[in-house]
Amino acid sequence: MKIKRHGAAFGVVAVGALLLAACGTDNNSGSSGSANSSQPASSINCAGGTLTAAGSTAQSNAMSQWVKTYENKCNGATVNYQGGGSGKGVQQFQQGTIDFAGSDFPLSSSDQPAADSRCKTGPAIDLPMVPGPIAVGYNVPNVTQPLNLSASTLAKIFSGKITNWNDPAIAKDNPGVTLPNLGIQTFHRSDGSGTSYNFSNYLANEAKADFPFPANKNWPAPGGQGSNGTQGIAQGVKSTPGGIGYMELSFATQSQIPYAKVGNAAGKFVELTTDNVKNFLAKAKVTGSGHDLKLDFDYTNGDADAYPNLLVTYEIVCASGNDSAKLPLLKSFLSYLASPDGQSPLAGQGYVPLPTELATKITDSVNSLS
Template sequence: MKLQRNGRTKALAIGAVAVVSSLTLAACGSDNNNASSSNTSAAATTAAAGSSSAAASDCGSGQLLGAGSTAQANAVTQWVKDFQAKCPGVTVNYNANGSGAGITSFESGKVAFAGSDAALKPADVAAAASACPGGTAIDLPMVGGPIAIGYNVPGVTGLILDAPTLAKIFNGKITNWNDAAIKALNPTATLPNLAIQTFHRSDGSGTTANFTAYLAATAASDFPYTANKLWPAKSGQSATGSSGLAAQVKSVKGAISYFELSYATAGNISTAKIATGASAPVEATAANASAAVADATTVGTGADLAQKLNYATKAEGAYPITLLTYEIVCDKGNKAATLPALKAFLNYTVSAAGQSSIGSLGYFPLPAALQAKVAAEIAALS
């Protein structure tokens, strides 16, 4: 799908976070992947040989392909490293080419699982029918994290924004950092006379779907669009992947964009606090995002565990711009050759060890009750 947009399209810079991610993954082995390729792909392959603490029957064997969400790329890098130290007979190769591309690869049967920051639409489930003979595609929540609002405004720290102001910025209605609406939220800040440079994803993205869902739920009059994996507004510039957005914010004065907190942390990028109606603006942290996800409800049916987030939460300390990443798999009809490895890898990711291993990367673990539900569905995969 080709994204239609106005504004100047910047040439993509490969940011430090992308380089770090690529080097980390490449260190595990070859990054060859039969899924659709991307310059910002994160591939993960075999770790250095070592003693295995699990029986081969528990690990499976061979090559396991996945593709999709860049939001979880840093988490997958860690998971693959840990899993392959335990199960060196399995090669896990994850191509972080965006949720939309990952789902397309899954629907065509090119990968065993897809990562997505948004649950499947009915049309996606229908399109995946041939990839899941006798079964259906399902969403398994795997990890959560805040979508940070990263900015590059010289001399400004501790920036506070709210939903209406964010909506006007990303819809091209507020175009300068010294705008009265931004001043009202930051009365003690020295805001420069500097043009705002907004950046959004050029590729289909669950991160975009979640960010636009937040704006639609909290500032519909200023952002009159529905949630969408493709950026719906006609203003701004674009870049591919979360790493591409982070690289632009890092290098362009006046820039603002949205990406997972792990990219802001890795790039040392300032992030805005969000005024939600609680007693104090809320910082983008894993703990604060976790407080918002505690409000989520399961809306999937059967084996599907899709969640509905409350973007309009005003709970104290709850950061509202939050996402859950899903691993999309077939409940039945998985390929016999890769099913043992798929179940073993997913079992590790949802385990206490797997969930805790990514805490330092800006993610938070699933609630224990949801972890148990995911583990039960993984056990039932066939």
């Protein structure tokens, strides 16, 4: 198996069939993939050759299993996926050194021209493939129940306006909880990261007055401790009394880091559960044109049980202008990812499988690649 990642597959919450109406971390150690690689893969129409990809580490656990399953099924096929973070993946795609990129944010208006230029005869497009929640993990000694943290409170914490765990704003969110006189140490990604983009997007939309910074793959707020990769954030929070950071759910569960109930547009503190993530995803809209399937989250979602802090990992690929020798494998592999066989194992890894309607659109886009 040719994939570098952190962690392993984690049984987080069981996910049934989705009925939605709508639609990272560096590592230098190898992996042999996930344990469920022997699952039936009847949807795979094998192709041979080699693909190279890189980027998002939020999807590393999913990609590990996908590559393992595909290569076991298809003799002569090799898929090399390196992490490195979404920002690095987009850059490598623009430079033409990889066949597709994994990114936890769609191509921005500033990134699109270079990506299109790399594709030469057609635009680069965004294919959403892996929805996953972002946990706000914390290390507050002697606090045993999940903390409530409103978007406003989180915005003030991560912009340096709240610096102690016994601050009145945190106490207001958590009546009856004894909070320590303990300094807060925030941890954020030091590398370009889709997790940073999506977490800052959540704060910028839900707490504009307290987080006057635009969503950005490079953490936009001042202060705090920068860490390379999500694993660095998890390690920092785990080892620092008073620490708090944002991370993909599997890293919080792996490190046994408690994570908060976060505030949403309805003013409710929402637990991170599969159903609550689905409630938020249900109102996401496809805003891309043609075969581009860029999504727009509805942060005004008034569902009291909508968990609004999540990301979707996209596979960024050329709509046309792909290497003709690699095109059959590219289309075969991406079609498998979007298929029921590809999506069903995600449930036990801390992700949410794609809604059927969106998966169908992705398959259509993949079939159109040239």
